[in-house]
Amino acid sequence: MTATPAPAHATAAPHAPEPQRSQLPPFRTRVLPVVALARADAAVRLAHALLEGGIDAIEITLRTPAALAAIETLARQVPELVVGAGTVLRPADLVAVRDAGARFALAPGCTPTLLAAAAAMRLPFIPGVASASEAMLAHEAGFGLLKCFPAVPLGGVELLKAWAGPLPELRFCPTGGIGLEQLGAFLSLPNVALVGGSWITPAAALDLGDWARITTLARQACAVAAAAAAPLGTAQA
Numbered sequence: 387m388t389a390t391p392a393p394a395h396a397t398a399a400p401h402a403p404e405p406q407r408s409q410l411p412p413f414r415t416r417v418l419p420v421v422a423l424a425r426a427d428a429a430v431r432l433a434h435a436l437l438e439g440g441i442d443a444i445e446i447t448l449r450t451p452a453a454l455a456a457i458e459t460l461a462r463q464v465p466e467l468v469v470g471a472g473t474v475l476r477p478a479d480l481v482a483v484r485d486a487g488a489r490f491a492l493a494p495g496c497t498p499t500l501l502a503a504a505a506a507m508r509l510p511f512i513p514g515v516a517s518a519s520e521a522m523l524a525h526e527a528g529f530g531l532l533k534c535f536p537a538v539p540l541g542g543v544e545l546l547k548a549w550a551g552p553l554p555e556l557r558f559c560p561t562g563g564i565g566l567e568q569l570g571a572f573l574s575l576p577n578v579a580l581v582g583g584s585w586i587t588p589a590a591a592l593d594l595g596d597w598a599r600i601t602t603l604a605r606q607a608c609a610v611a612a613a614a615a616a617p618l619g620t621a622q623a
């Protein structure tokens with residue numbers, strides 16, 4: 387059989403019994419920039435810099451007071467960028483980010499309370515997991531796309547390869563400690579749907595408003611992602 391490259395689309399595999407609760411809105415990129423924005427008024431410039439570099443999704447972390455305003459601004463003013471909310475720790479955060487216009491949410495971990503609240507909401511949710519047991523709990527709660535965090539300190543590519551055997555129906559978004567150098571190796575894994583990280587939006591570039599640098603970093607990441615299409619019939623829809 388001739389292997390054709392899988393489309394560069396982040397949604398998890400159609401052949402797996404994919405729980406709907408993690409089903410992301412459609413976007414092209416398999417690289418998710420993770421951003422802590424100090425100022426909401428930088429959000430639109432940042433969004434255009436990423437789009438120009440080929441990235442059409444973002445994770446705005448709830449680590450700064452500006453985060454909700456930035457999500458709201460992007461949802462309203464740059465609908466072509468799919469805006470997700472990260473560092474969602476409590477059920478109230480889920481409600482706040484949904485009301486601000488986030489199209490999906492992610493967490494660095496998962497608690498039974500957060501899983502139950504997310505399961506009861508329509509907002510697609512990617513819980514964070516750091517062990518097979520946590521992945522099994524999240525799957526039991528209906529989530530099939532999980533954030534492996536912090537991916538590199540936990541074992542990186544080797545960890546995800548090890549999980550692929552016993553947990554074949556799960557897909558992951560490894561995040562934490564990943565840079566351009568490791569991106570291709572992660573994206574080539576059949577159980578990796580997309581990769582998150584802050585390396586595309588360095589704090590120094592954000593502070594300086596160096597949008598050209600961010601566009602360059604986004605382009606580099608997209609080039610690596612395009613070259614690292616997973617084997618046919620594996621990770622992507």
Ligand SMILES: O=C(O)C(=O)C[C@H](O)[C@H](O)COP(=O)(O)O
Pocket residue numbers: 420447472473474492493494514535561562563564582583584585
């Ligand atoms: O805030 C969250 O919700 C997180 O899960 C943590 C972030 O995703 C990582 O801090 C990004 O990791 P780096 O690419 O190593 O900077």
